[in-house]
Every structure is written in C-alpha cells, then in structure tokens.
Amino acid sequence: GAPPPPPARAGGWAGAGSPLLSPGEVRSKPMTVLQWEKLSMGKLAHTLWGDGGSDGGAKGAAGALEKLMEPGRAFEIDISALEGRFARPDPSARFRRAESDNSDRSTVGSADGGTPRARISLLEPKRSTSVGIVENKLRGALGGKPLRDAILEVDEALLTQDTLKMALSAVPTTAEQALLLAFQGEPSTLDRPEQLLRSLCGIPRLEGRILAMMFKAQLEPDMDELLQQVDSLKAACEAVQGSAELQALMQIVLHIGNALNAGTARGNAAGFRPSALLKLAEHKAADKKTTLLHYTVEVVQTNAPKVRRVTALLPTLAQASRVSLEELRAKSADLARGMDQVERELTALEEAAEKEEERREALHREAMEAWSAAKEQRDEARRRHREGRAAARASEGGGGGGGGGG
Numbered sequence: 001g002a003p004p005p006p007p008a009r010a011g012g013w014a015g016a017g018s019p020l021l022s023p024g025e026v027r028s029k030p031m032t033v034l035q036w037e038k039l040s041m042g043k044l045a046h047t048l049w050g051d052g053g054s055d056g057g058a059k060g061a062a063g064a065l066e067k068l069m070e071p072g073r074a075f076e077i078d079i080s081a082l083e084g085r086f087a088r089p090d091p092s093a094r095f096r097r098a099e100s101d102n103s104d105r106s107t108v109g110s111a112d113g114g115t116p117r118a119r120i121s122l123l124e125p126k127r128s129t130s131v132g133i134v135e136n137k138l139r140g141a142l143g144g145k146p147l148r149d150a151i152l153e154v155d156e157a158l159l160t161q162d163t164l165k166m167a168l169s170a171v172p173t174t175a176e177q178a179l180l181l182a183f184q185g186e187p188s189t190l191d192r193p194e195q196l197l198r199s200l201c202g203i204p205r206l207e208g209r210i211l212a213m214m215f216k217a218q219l220e221p222d223m224d225e226l227l228q229q230v231d232s233l234k235a236a237c238e239a240v241q242g243s244a245e246l247q248a249l250m251q252i253v254l255h256i257g258n259a260l261n262a263g264t265a266r267g268n269a270a271g272f273r274p275s276a277l278l279k280l281a282e283h284k285a286a287d288k289k290t291t292l293l294h295y296t297v298e299v300v301q302t303n304a305p306k307v308r309r310v311t312a313l314l315p316t317l318a319q320a321s322r323v324s325l326e327e328l329r330a331k332s333a334d335l336a337r338g339m340d341q342v343e344r345e346l347t348a349l350e351e352a353a354e355k356e357e358e359r360r361e362a363l364h365r366e367a368m369e370a371w372s373a374a375k376e377q378r379d380e381a382r383r384r385h386r387e388g389r390a391a392a393r394a395s396e397g398g399g400g401g402g403g404g405g406g
Contacts, residue, residue: 026263027079030088034257034283034292036276038269048247049254049271061271065248068306075252075303077259085285085295086260121191122179131193134166138196141166148199151209156217164214171207172197205348212345215338226331229323236320245310252299252307253277256292 044050049060069075121128138147141163150158151167159167172180180198183190187198200206240246254272261267283292300307 027083027087027260029083031083031260031262032086032088032283033264033266034260034276035279036257036261036266036269037273038266039271039273041270044271047271048241048250061247061251061254064244065251065304065307067244068248068304070304073303075255077255077299079259082256082259082295085287085290086283086292087286089286122183122194123176123197127176128191128193131170131196132191134170135192135196138163138166138170146199147196148203151200151203151206151213154213156213159213159217161214161217164210164217168207168210168214170196170200171210172201177201204352205345208341208345208348211338212342215342219335219338222331222335226328226335229328232320233323233325233328236316239313239316243310243313245307246313248304248307249296249300249310250274252303253280253296256296256299260292 039047039049044060047060049062065075123131141160142150142158145155145158147167147170149155176197180194181201183194183198187195190198203209253276254269257272257276258267258269261269280293280296281291285291285295
C-alpha cells in the first residue's frame, strides 16, 4: 500500500477549525485507542460543538479555540511525537505485572458482641431489646414526659428529628397491638418496652402523625440544602456554557483524540461526550508514567497558552461536582411524598374534628331533649304538687266545717 505520510506534513491542520481527518488517513503504527463516545455531525446541534457555545455561534468550540490561538499560529499536533508516546506496545515486549494485592487481602469480620436479653415479656426477645434501648433514650430526651403525651400535644420543643426517628422505630405493629391490648393484667407489671408500646396503641394514625412531624421538623433545612444544590448546578452550567477556554480545550482534546484514533471506528469524530475527559488521565503512554492528559497540557502550552485560564472555573465546578442529580431527584421526590403525608394527616384531622363536632352536636341534642323532658316532668310534678296541696287545703277546710256544726 501507499507509505504513511511523512511526520512533518502530518503535523496538524491548517487552523483550529474542523478536526475531521481525511477518511483514509491512518497512523504509521498501531495506536492505543482513546475509548470515547464520539458524536457525528448530525448530533452537534445545541452542544458546545455546534450552536451551544459561549457566543452561541455556529463555530462552537472550534471558534473559541481560534480566538485563543496565538496570533498568526496554526494549530498543529506533532504526529510523530504522538505515535512515539502512544503507540501500542509490541506483544512480544509485554510484561506481566504482579497482582498479589487481591490474593493477599483478607477481611476480618466482627461479630456483634451484644447479648440478647433473657427476660420474660410479651414481645419477641430481639424486639424487646431494641424497644428497651429506644425507651431508655426517649426517657432522657423527653425529660420524663410520656411519649404518648408529647405526640398528642405535638410538643415540638421535645420532639426533635432524632427523637421522632426513635419514636418511629417504636411504633407497634398490628400483631403487637393485638398482643398488648389482650393483656388483662395490670399495665404496671409489664416490662418497660411493653409499657411503652401499649401506651402508644390508642393513638389514631400513629405512624402517619410521626412521619408528618418528622417532615415538618426537617422541611426548612432540607429545602435550603436543595435550593443551594440547585443554585450550584445552575452556576456551574452557566460558567461552563460561557467559558471560551473550556470549549477551546474540548476542541483541542477532539483534535488529539481524532489523531490518536485515525483509521479506527472511533476516529473522525465531530464531537465527543464529556465523559471522555476522565479517560485522559487513565490513558497511559508507552513509558507507563505519563498520560494523555500530560500530552494534552503540552499541546495546549504549545498552541494556545491562554486556554490555561480554564482553571478559573475550578472553584465553581468543584462545588457543583459534589451535587448528584440522582440525589436531587430523590430529595425532590422525598419532599413531594412528605407534603402528601402532611396533607393526608391534615385531612384526617379535619375529618376527625368534623366527626367530633357531629358527635358533640348529637350529644347536645340528646341533652337538650333530655332537659326538655326533664322540664316537662318537673312542670308536671309542680302542677301535681299544687293540685295536691290545693286538694289538701280543700280537704282540711271541709273537715273543719263539719266539726263546727256538730
């Protein structure tokens, strides 16, 4: 076949524009391929490779690189140096590395030193032990106030987030409620864990109440944290989109990657996914010491030193890098579920209040009816009493008249 192009002519492109190589171009020796996810020309819209760059123009990252190039200088890559540093090793010269780390490692497990309680109780021993620990902590946290009273009174001063978490773990199950309520003896004879759970059995919607209070206690700090994370991501996105230096750097990486991948399925990329940047530090040179990241820095220094100003982005990006989109979605979903829980609890309380009001009105009607009946009976008793007294007086008068005439 045709001999490879001489190193001098393969040194670069006439400018920092298109990174695409001629379809038939290959390297003079096998290269270690940069495993990126390349983008075709049809997928560049709304990306930094297309019209999503800092100036919104059609040149994108290529235009950003042109602006940062040294005046009068054309972008070049020393292909012979690239081949010398990143050529694939000769199979006959490969050596095996000792990998004794995995074989020598051992994990020492630690057994739980806790001893189960051997105490007679209505609960299972393991459950009794865990509830006993919670009960002891709750007594200290509540200052001796019964947990039942604190929940019914919604005592926010005592029911902190940690206290509510402990209370949630002490919510009796349906089976435990049946077991504890069936106990016919004196409640004071029960062990402390049983006494605690039994005292909670009569609280309507106990778990829902605790969850609603937990949500309310944590809502403000959770919302503040969520908004701070969203602001960090927004600031980072705006900084990335507006950074000509970052886009120029991406264009340089694109040039280097296409030069490295020439003649392979991953070559001639019009763009690449940002995840490829992580591979630069992993892509070792032939000396096993330097990487493609080191080489990229050298190319930047030679062609466009101004690109080094990209480090000004680091503080903003470092803060945003600690934010996980998955965690943001999960927190948003948790907030939505918490709001639903509070709404359900408020609805239940309103319905209970309405039922209580109806019950009170019914009791009031019954009391009024009973009072009316009592008044009638009283009036009837008074009437009869008056009639009786009148009859008695009349009887006394009639008897006296008869005696006087005798």
